[in-house]
Amino acid sequence: MKKTLQVNIGGRPFIIDEDAYLTLRQYLDEVGIRLDGSESSEVMEDIETRIADLFQETLSSRIQVVNLDAVRHAIAILGSAKEFGEPIRQTTPDSVGEQQPPSPTVKKRFYRSRYDRMLGGVCGGIARYYDLDPLLVRIITLVLGVFTGLAILPYIILWIVAPMEPRQITEGTDLKDQ
Structure with a gap:
């Protein structure tokens, strides 16, 4: 079961997975800080319209979310945020005038993945912790497990000991369970 959100992208309504929404929001924020203030709203509207077109092509009667x-497909077509240039401003459009210093006590913590999981979420959690592709972590785990047997016991221990990733609710959006 995944949480979904109702959003308007390029003036069109879509239902989007929470993890997809967070990725898209981060991408749009990164693009936004790289645009010149005089043209940024028009360019952002064009980018959102193109993303909406790409999503419309992806959706079918079978896939509605x-x-x-x-x-990721839309971002690959549009290009990474870095291709829009260097950051012009340090704040995101949502926090104009409220620049806050990064928190010095933020610790990185390992969780089993709630959304990117096949068996127990351990490989998805490892991938998120080290910022790797989950498929790569699964393949390495499978190879180590099958050929050497070294991955089976640590995987089971992490499955039992590691906490599940906490649920995060984005304010101002409508959440629906699917």
Whole structure:
């Protein structure tokens, strides 16, 4: 079961997975800080319209929710945020005038993945912790487990000991369970 959100992208309504929404929001924020203030709203509207067109092509009668793969596909077509240039401003459009210093006590913590999981979420959690592709972590775990047997016991221990990733609710959006 995944949480979904109702969003308007380029003036069109979509239902999107929470993890896909967070990825898309981060991408749009990164693009936004790289645009010149005089043209940024017009360019952002054009980018959102193009993303909406790409999502519309992806959706069918069988698939009605925009998922993380559709967002990654759209980002791959549009290009990474770095291709829009160097950051012009340090704040995101949502926090104009409220620049806050980064928190010095933020610790990185390992969780089993709630959304990117096949068996127990351990490989998805490892991938998120080290910022790797989950498929790569699964393949390495499978190879180590099958050929050497070294991955089976640590996997089971992490499955039992590691906490599940906490649920995060984005304020100002409508959440629906699917």
